[in-house]
Amino acid sequence: DAGVIQSPRHEVTEMGQEVTLRCKPISGHNSLFWYRQTMMRGLELLIYFNNNVPIDDSGMPEDRFSAKMPNASFSTLKIQPSEPRDSAVYFCASTEDRNVLTFGAGSRLTVL
Amino acid sequence: GENVEQHPSTLSVQEGDSAVIKCTYSDSASNYFPWYKQELGKRPQLIIDIRSNVGEKKDQRIAVTLNKTAKHFSLHITETQPEDSAVYFCAANGGGADGLTFGKGTHLIIQP
Numbered sequence: 073d074a075g076v077i078q079s080p081r082h083e084v085t086e087m088g089q090e091v092t093l094r095c096k097p098i099s100g101h102n103s104l105f106w107y108r109q110t111m112m113r114g115l116e117l118l119i120y121f122n123n124n125v126p127i128d129d130s131g132m133p134e135d136r137f138s139a140k141m142p143n144a145s146f147s148t149l150k151i152q153p154s155e156p157r158d159s160a161v162y163f164c165a166s167t168e169d170r171n172v173l174t175f176g177a178g179s180r181l182t183v184l
Numbered sequence: 185g186e187n188v189e190q191h192p193s194t195l196s197v198q199e200g201d202s203a204v205i206k207c208t209y210s211d212s213a214s215n216y217f218p219w220y221k222q223e224l225g226k227r228p229q230l231i232i233d234i235r236s237n238v239g240e241k242k243d244q245r246i247a248v249t250l251n252k253t254a255k256h257f258s259l260h261i262t263e264t265q266p267e268d269s270a271v272y273f274c275a276a277n278g279g280g281a282d283g284l285t286f287g288k289g290t291h292l293i294i295q296p
Binding site: 103105114115117120128130163171172173174175176177178 | 185216218226227228229230233273277283284285286287288289
């Protein structure tokens with residue numbers, strides 16, 4: 073298996089633009105997590121899905137953030153409109169038991 | 185929800201010496217405690233984990249201990265080597281329903 077696949081690896085955009093991050097979990101894993109990593113706040117859980125259903129989105133910072141998982145092999149995290157304080161590395165992770173997470177390589181977002 | 189505290193934030197040790205990183209957690213329902221290693225610019229990768237029915241687990245130079253009564257767990261690295269330099273994160277699963285909550289990380293520096 074190729075592991076958890078994220079795209080893009082790097083994104084530079086201007087404030088106010090829409091950003092879409094993508095994730096393909098490991099085949100057979102039934103839970104998917106989106107984390108955000110910054111120096112100040114560390115690794116923060118934004119939202120997670122179980123069997124494609126959002127279970128807990130209490131970590132999503134505000135309404136500008138949204139996430140979807142239309143099927144078992146694809147998820148998106150969207151920020152609209154983006155702001156400079158959204159600059160971070162966004163990790164997607166998947167697991168088959170909600171515990172042993174395998175992370176993707178991350179998407180580094182810079183909002184100017 | 186779960187809250188995980190991790191200390192120290194930075195740890196510098198001489199090559200060949202031991203390193204110990206400590207974490208405390210708040211949710212007594214947590215029953216899974218992994219440790220992740222993150223090298224600069226890379227994804228977090230699982231290095232060892234322990235479940236609440238075990239007090240200690242060892243894998244070559246790495247060991248983890250768990251004290252459920254006191255709600256703390258520790259990572260021990262013996263005979264440290266330059267490739268051990270990285271950021272280490274502890275985590276707890278808050279009873280399994282909420283994904284993993286991570287500590288803020290420890291930057292381990294191995295001095296030659």
